[in-house]
Amino acid sequence: EDGYVTHELQPKEDYCPICRDTFTKKTQLMCKHEFCEGCLQQAEKSMGPVCPVCREVFGKIEGNQPEGTMTWETFPQSLPGFPGCGTIEITYCIPDGRQTEKHPNPGQPYYGFMRTACLPDNKEGVEVLHLLKRAFDQKLIFTVGTSRTTGADNQVTWNDIHHKTSRSGGPACFGYPDPDYLSRVKEELKEKGIK
Template identity: 40%
Template sequence: MSKISKAGRAVGIYGCFTETGEPSEARATAAKVETCPLCMKPLKEKHRLICAHAFCAACLVRSVGRLGRQCPVCQKALIVVGDQPEGKMTVTHLKDCFGIDYGNIMYKIPSGIQTEAHPNPGKPFTGIQTTAWLPYSPEGQEVLKLLQRAFEQKLVFTVAATNGAADRVVFTGIPYTENPLDCLQDGFLQKVKVALRAKGIE
């Protein structure tokens, strides 16, 4: 499975940071482009680990297949962290008039200022307040626990750049529904689990 991190210039898969004989100006220019320490190319679909190393998503998936659930640079346990701004996730157990149990999730991330992890550091972003639903079945409760872990690891939301308007908080591709009936559809929970698994949550 995949997981995530932030890295500078490394030597080989297990390399360390190293100085080169390049002029300081060349080093400064190179530092502006983050490269993956596995493929040595600019990061594509960057995944950052809690140990602070970053990799291309595909490179990290291949690494996990070879080395297991550890950072390929420092060998620490793989724990993915995202760039989700600070916010709250609250869950309420509800039953409708037909006796169907639901988990109602309330997400609230207030507006704020972007950090270095976001598209436009120092500029404002518009927050989000939204509702999502899950069936309160055994599988639904399992998915809820996975979503809570993903939220704690800042993987459910991110800040997306917009054209003209203020950048805004959006979902990171994890399926959700604001209609309680939609969460009962066949395959919905499986789609959520697949998306979470791609982020290292399972």
């Protein structure tokens, strides 16, 4: 009658969140989530090294980006919203090639491209550049699929890590100013284990 409800403490249920059964060879990830060893291996095959509960990356994610190069140079001109610092211009070059078993149409050709993107040449911009380089080396920046702009198949396309491909015009034109861009792209990279 005093407004308090007493609950008995229940023992922590000891079951795998994937198979919903008692653990077989319990494995704990850095995020503290636990799984059967076999269930986690199956989840990793389908999702990559990502916790099925909280999505924290526990290994190195390797993408299916075709071979290519990533280079960059700096220019003294400032980007809108970043006065007093220059610009880092990144050039990605992915030549034409043949799709592998990791792509939608193995054996068929894909059509490459050259793209440029820019970052402010300041501390955070340089940090993002290094994160993008790691993502490029792990084959995460591009993939092969259907172009969102042209609808053409078998194209090299961006792979969910947003880039500023224009120096101006704001977010609607994939350009600057966009004060939240650097923090957003760092979050996208973190979701792929690049931090």
